[in-house]
Amino acid sequence: MPKLRQVIHHLYMSQYLEWTFVLPSLALLLLFALPIIALIWRAGGDGLFPYITQPSVISALRLSLWTSAVSVCITILTGTPLAFVLARRKFTGKNWVELIVDLPVVLPPSVAGIALLIAFGREGVFGGWLSVMKISVPFTSAAVVIAQTFVSAPLFVRAARIGFAEIDPQLREAAYVEGSNEWQLFRHILLPLAGRAILSGTVLAWTRALGEFGATLLFAGNLEGITQTMPLAIYLGFEQSLNIALALSFILVLVTFMLLLVIRWLDKAKDWRM
Amino acid sequence: MDIGIEVKRSSFLFSFVLILAWLLTACGGSAPVTQVPSTPRTLTVYAAASLTGAFGDIGKAVEAANPGVTVKFSFAGSQILRTQIEQGAPADVFASADYTNMDPLVSENLVAAGVLKDFVTNLLIVILPPQNPANVQSLQDLAKPGLKLILADPSVPVGKYARQALTNMSNDPTFGTDFSTKVLANVVSNETDVKQVVSKVDLGEGDAGIVYVTDASATPDLKTISIPSNYNVIAHYPIAALAKAPNADLAAAFVAYVLSSDGQAALKKWGFTPVSQ
Numbered sequence: 156m157p158k159l160r161q162v163i164h165h166l167y168m169s170q171y172l173e174w175t176f177v178l179p180s181l182a183l184l185l186l187f188a189l190p191i192i193a194l195i196w197r198a199g200g201d202g203l204f205p206y207i208t209q210p211s212v213i214s215a216l217r218l219s220l221w222t223s224a225v226s227v228c229i230t231i232l233t234g235t236p237l238a239f240v241l242a243r244r245k246f247t248g249k250n251w252v253e254l255i256v257d258l259p260v261v262l263p264p265s266v267a268g269i270a271l272l273i274a275f276g277r278e279g280v281f282g283g284w285l286s287v288m289k290i291s292v293p294f295t296s297a298a299v300v301i302a303q304t305f306v307s308a309p310l311f312v313r314a315a316r317i318g319f320a321e322i323d324p325q326l327r328e329a330a331y332v333e334g335s336n337e338w339q340l341f342r343h344i345l346l347p348l349a350g351r352a353i354l355s356g357t358v359l360a361w362t363r364a365l366g367e368f369g370a371t372l373l374f375a376g377n378l379e380g381i382t383q384t385m386p387l388a389i390y391l392g393f394e395q396s397l398n399i400a401l402a403l404s405f406i407l408v409l410v411t412f413m414l415l416l417v418i419r420w421l422d423k424a425k426d427w428r429m
Numbered sequence: 430m431d432i433g434i435e436v437k438r439s440s441f442l443f444s445f446v447l448i449l450a451w452l453l454t455a456c457g458g459s460a461p462v463t464q465v466p467s468t469p470r471t472l473t474v475y476a477a478a479s480l481t482g483a484f485g486d487i488g489k490a491v492e493a494a495n496p497g498v499t500v501k502f503s504f505a506g507s508q509i510l511r512t513q514i515e516q517g518a519p520a521d522v523f524a525s526a527d528y529t530n531m532d533p534l535v536s537e538n539l540v541a542a543g544v545l546k547d548f549v550t551n552l553l554i555v556i557l558p559p560q561n562p563a564n565v566q567s568l569q570d571l572a573k574p575g576l577k578l579i580l581a582d583p584s585v586p587v588g589k590y591a592r593q594a595l596t597n598m599s600n601d602p603t604f605g606t607d608f609s610t611k612v613l614a615n616v617v618s619n620e621t622d623v624k625q626v627v628s629k630v631d632l633g634e635g636d637a638g639i640v641y642v643t644d645a646s647a648t649p650d651l652k653t654i655s656i657p658s659n660y661n662v663i664a665h666y667p668i669a670a671l672a673k674a675p676n677a678d679l680a681a682a683f684v685a686y687v688l689s690s691d692g693q694a695a696l697k698k699w700g701f702t703p704v705s706q
Contacts, residue, residue, distance in 0.1 A: 272632065276634045278558075278633030278634065293634050294577065294617035294618055294634075376618025378619060382618070390621065391582055391584060
């Protein structure tokens with residue numbers, strides 16, 4: 156039908172095409188926004204604040220903050236070199252290394268928890284060696300950090316790797332011509348240029364570590380003050396009292412939101428372009 | 430002409446999408462290949478984690494007796510299930526491991542009138558890993574400093590019962606009044622349901638745990654220490670058809686089966702104590 160063809164043709168040529176982008180985008184945005192709005196609405200309206208000062212809530216918040224901070228530090232210190240090597244070097248077995256780095260992301264967190272337990276638990280495959288060194292990992296805060304790092308570090312490595320890979324190789328040549336050595340090249344040129352990607356990777360890793368639940372519950376266990384992070388406290392608080400769970404959820408949303416704001420401000424404040 | 434080719438390609442794409450959408454909706458609505466005598470129905474049963482084995486058997490028996498009916502289970506800590514039902518989960522039957530998680534539903538009028546019954550009782554037992562790494566030989570050893578004890582969270586029925594049993598022991602001079610405090614200081618994790626306690630002790634990650642006797646018999650390689658009846662806690666399990674059950678008649682039938690001699694025999698096979706009617 157030539158008339159129908161003309162109509163479709165006009166559709167594609169006109170600005171109505173924009174609407175075919177806007178509507179699905181709006182649907183997704185609403186999916187993200189409505190639950191958060193509902194949570195804040197209900198939390199604010201129900202007189203949440205007495206619950207926020209409960210010792211179990213403070214304890215879970217403090218534990219979540221410091222374990223995720225340690226986890227992110229470990230991630231940055233070990234993940235940046237790994238991302239750099241993956242982005243700019245070729246070596247045998249590189250494909251396998253990339254596969255291993257991507258695996259924790261696609262693994263369901265409960266599977267990750269079981270795997271960590273089987274590996275590093277007291278009766279685990281490698282646990283025997285740790286026992287010899289008098290190190291027992293499960294049920295400790297260290298286990299929380301390990302579980303968080305396991306699930307969140309790959310997100311950082313992926314983002315940082317893209318950042319390093321995007322740098323024009325000619326800049327490296329130019330730097331050598333100017334007389335820089337490898338460390339100066341890395342520190343003053345490559346690192347700042349990949350800075351935005353590293354920052355976004357840090358955000359991803361930190362928020363993922365804060366929200367980690369399945370692997371933590373299975374590997375580290377659940378004990379107030381030692382391994383009971385915010386997500387665990389919310390899950391258990393849900394049964395005792397919906398109000399406690401709402402208070403905790405509200406705090407977690409708030410903390411994550413502030414984290415994102417701080418990092419976005421950092422991103423804008425620094426001039427990453429040389 | 431360029432625009433003509435573009436339109437040809439996009440109209441092909443358009444019709445392709447239409448055909449795909451039609452296929453998907455056609456597949457969704459197609460009739461089943463085998464004819465069933467009655468309309469297929471699904472009964473949703475929310476049950477405490479400790480009932481996993483026994484209710485699995487009972488579910489199969491109910492399906493065999495009612496052609497076209499599928500019984501779907503959700504096993505978890507009773508406290509989780511209770512919260513889900515309060516928040517509107519579409520369950521037909523709820524079997525809890527204690528009344529603490531059934532009473533709120535009764536007061537919120539979520540339980541169908543006249544269908545709330547005790548259907549089994551259960552007892553507690555101490556479980557140890559097969560290798561018994563901490564060399565636990567008696568109940569008193571639970572207070573040994575440095576022992577890794579795994580309990581369920583106090584909000585979980587078995588966690589609550591375990592703490593009651595420890596208090597009972599503390600009231601006896603053979604254990605001492607500080608027994609419960611010392612034992613609770615050894616807790617390294619509060620799990621969200623009884624099966625997680627079993628798993629962690631079975632793996633050897635914990636030195637001991639307190640669970641139901643039914644869980645111990647379901648996992649035979651665990652070593653056990655029984656708790657004498659004067660300290661032990663009898664766990665009463667209530668079952669109820671729910672007021673907002675989508676399949677009220679099937680729900681009542683399921684509860685009736687659980688209370689019948691066949692249902693009680695199935696539960697007894699798994700180590701539960703049947704209720705004397």
